[in-house]
Structures are given as structure tokens and as C-alpha cells.
Amino acid sequence: MTQRILITEFMDEAAVAQLARDFEVHYDPTLVDRPAELLERAAGVAALIVRNRTQVRGELLAALGAAKVIGRLGVGLDNIDVAAAEGRGLRVIPATGANALAVAEYVIATAFLLRRGAFLSSTAVAAGQWPRAALSDGGELGGRTLGLIGFGSIGQLSARLARGLGLKVIAHDPAISDSAELWAQAGVAPRALDALLGEADIVSLHLPLLPSTRNLIDAARLAQFNPGAILINTARGGVVDEAALAEALKAGRLGGAALDVFGEEPLPAGSPLADAPNLILTPHIAGVTRESNTRVSALIADAVAAALQEASNVAA
Template sequence: MTDIVISEFMDEVAVESLRARYDVHHDPELYARPDDLARLIEQVPAVIIRNQTVMRGPLLEAAKALKVIGRLGVGLDNIDMGACADRGIRVFPATGANSLSVVEYVIGTTMTLLRGAYFANAAMLAGEFPKTKLIGREIAGKLMGIVGFGAIGQDLARHARAIGMEVAAYHPRLPADDPAWSGVRRLSLDALLGEADVVSLHVPLTSETRGLIDAKAIARMKPDAILINTARGGIMEEAALVAALKAGRLGGAAIDVYEQEPLGKGAAKVFAGAPNLILTPHISGNTVESNGRVSGLVAEKVMAALEERI
């Protein structure tokens, strides 16, 4: 009888550590076949998922013997936490294990968009040498504005300061005397949007944050500012972002998360023709190293929970 079902990709070393002690069914594409998934998890005590498996409604109800959910990541919007609490199902995210990968994505895309020198392949291959057209900006001295100052936001602040950036953050629930504010300006959202050279989003998707960065919010930003979303789709209005980029009212953007995932051809049309835009498929937290850390941490937590060690 299967003990653990893993419905999305997971580091094989971690999978083998689970198999050494449990009967494991690992299918990285299982999330795309919800009927098969519902059948397989009916009697298992543990499932391990990423963000594509939605443990809500009928799927969660189908897991009649479920005791533990391991989340290969930190976002919990794809899990009905209330229903899990009611049923005594314990949920273990990989808090902190992929922070560095997200931070490096933000810093890397910030540098790319500010410098503006890495989109010249077509011109260079055509025999052009557009040296005077590619005078970009340095990252040092710019203000990094962080919306959501939790673990990842605080890690980003440390790295941004280390490379010479100034840092401001918005987080209404973090007390003003928290040590995390040391060296970081504490601003309202309106003030942060108006002052920051780079705005990076790090809040969960909730009823409060849905549509937080809408057309009015984007209009408050500097016309040469950069917007980066590695948090969740739905926090930022995609059409408003594209309109601002096309109108030259925003300097650039890097988007890793979307209102609809996978994006698909229809949803992708929203972004067509937008300049200075980097689109990636929800991979900011996924690197070889972070996948190993995330998978190892979740595997250990799931085993410890099943064995009642935690």
C-alpha cells in the first residue's frame, strides 16, 4: 500500500530517502491528471506537492486518510488550510529553503533591466554595433522597494544593501521596533511606490493583496522604475503593467508568476508587444541547489511527522 504520493517534480536524492522507509509513488506530471491523483491519494497518509496541485475541495476530500501535506515551496494558497486544520492534517512548507534563489532572481533581473544591454543580439547579429544606444544604469545607489518584508524580503534587503543599494520596505504588520528594520526605511505602500527605483513583490495572495498593484499603484511609480513579481499571480494586474510598459510609463518588469498558470497561448497574448519585459515560468525559487534544499527539508519533515517525531 502506498504511503506517500508525490504529484510534482522533486529532487531524486530526497525521493530515494523517502523510498528507503516508505512506499512512494512519484509522478512529476500527476498534478495534470486530477482524477488519477484523487484515486491514488484516497488512502495515503501523506502527499507532497508544489504549486500546481490544488489541495482544495473534491481533491482534498478524496484524501480520506491524509495526515500530512509536504509543500515543496512556501506559498500555501493552493491548500485549504482551514479544512486541513479542521481535519487535523499537518502542512509543512519549505520555509526559507528557496529564499536565496528568489533573491538572486530579483537581483539578476534588476541588473539586466537597469543595464538594458542584454537585448542586443538581433542588432549585433545583423552587423550593427549600437554602443551609444545601450548606456544603461548601475544598480548601486538605487532604492530597492520591497513590498512584503517577511523572510524572503528581509533576505533580499541584506543582499541589496551588500551591493550598494538603499532599501525601503512596506509591511504593516511587522512592528516598527523589529530588528529587521535596521538599515531599512519603513514606508507606506504609496510612499514606497513613489520613491523606489525597483519594486519587488513578496506578499502572499490573499483577499487583501489581490490586485494590490493595479493601474493606480503603477501610476504612482517613477516612469523609469522596475517592477518585479516573484510572489503570486493576481497580486499585480497584468493588463495594467503591459499598458504602462507600452506607454513608456515604466522602465521595465520581470514577471515569474501569473494569474493563470501555466500561462498558455491565450493568457500570453496579454504580454505581447510589451518592451523591457522578462517573462519566466514560475522558476525564481527553483535552482539545482534550492531544489535539493527544499526537497530534503520537506522529505525530512514529512517522515518526522509520520513517525510522530514532530
């Protein structure tokens, strides 16, 4: 009997077609929005492939009684109860590293936008306005200090791009010893968290959402930022206290912020971020480009197919 694979969110069509050559594939990128149908279709599948919106826990996890593997089209695993899944014998496979370049480029691009402050003036200029004086006070990136909180693959690639532009890079990662050779190899100086916040001109977050990191960037820590510093969050929304960030922006204590992730997604109406100044908001797309989608999808298609073949060989 052909093994079935269920894909609940968007995936590169070529990777879907690749899987369909050897498996019975049900691909519906909108299925995540129909939970009752999702539960029904999950019964009996050998593999589930998701992005970040499908919550693989509780009822859905229980419905995966025949499944052997969960493929995650991305790297964060907070939407999957990994311990419970592995306890049921499911292998959880993230697309580690495949979207790192997309996220790193987002970090640099938003840092440029927020430091310069002039690149969103097209509407005004096209309307005949000439805000030259107001927009002539923007800053350059060269010579500034980028502080990375989390120094995994995305943080390391962000550092490489930043150093190529003439930024000094410092980083905090409690999982990496200050004496590790990685720091010298990357040309990055390790820092304690409080020291980093007081030194960096741009702070970029690259860490998972855990009980220990929830609201890590709260009002007290925002008060430790350099005046005029920029915050970029492409990690997980729960790491930042959004109300405290909005207050810091409105008070002019920060130079700006770029958020790609939020505590609740989509961002709810009435969010304190709605009227905060110098703020770029994007809908969880920092790691999603045409190129990264191809890489992520191909990696997960290969890994899921290999895991299912391995499980079949063991069963035989």
C-alpha cells in the first residue's frame, strides 16, 4: 500500500511533485485554516509536512497514530510538541540552514532602511513634496555595531554579511563558550547579554521561544539599549514584549524596529504596535523567498522520503 503524506501549508510545487512520484500526497496550502478537515485527513498518514501555523499537538498529534515523521518547512519548532511527538515514535525534521540566507538578508535590509530613514519617501516625492532636509539626517551602517542575540547558523551568516559592510559584530549565546574557536573564526566578539544591549547600535534576535526567552526583551531590557538603537526580530514574537516596545518607540528611546514575528499571528486589531513610529512590520516572511522556499522544500522532501523509506526497511 502506498504511504500517504499530508502537506498543510505552502510548499514548492517541484518538491510536492517529487514526493508524489513515490507517495500518495494530499497537498492543500489552506488546510491549516480548516482544523476539522485537517484532523480527518491526518488519520492514517505516514508523514505530515507543515510550516509554522499548523499546531502539531493535542488532537492533531493524537490523530497521527500511523505517522512516522513530521517535516517542518522552517527551523522553529514551537508549533510542534516535539517531546510528545518523539514519545509517540515520530521523527521531527526541521529544515535547518535552508532559509538562513533569506533571514540574514532581511536583517541587513531592515537595518539599512531603519538607519537611513529615507527609503519610504516615494509617495511624498511623487506627490510633489521635497522632504530633503527632514530626510538628510539618516545614518550609515558602516562603523556601527551589530549585536546578535543567538549565534546559530542564521546569526553567523548575518554576522558575515554585516562584517562585509564594515560593521563591528558582537553576539550573545549562552550555549557557546566564550573560549570557543567559533568566535575568532567568525570575527565576532562574545558578550554578556546586558553588555551587548548597552553597546550595540542594532540588536537582532536569533533564538528560540522557550520559557527562559519569553519576553526576554521587556521594558527593563529595552531601557538598557543605546539611545537611538534599532531592534530587529526575525526569531519568535513571544521573545519581545510588544507593548513595552511600542512605548519605547513612541517615547523616542529607540531609533526604530523591524518585526517579522508576533506573539499572536496575524497581528490582532488594536495591537499597541499599530501606531508606533519608525516600525517595519512584515507577516512572518523573513525566511521565505523564492530561492529559500525551493531549498527548504527540497530539503524536507528528501528528508521525509528518506525517513519513510528507512522506516519501511525496518518494518520489513
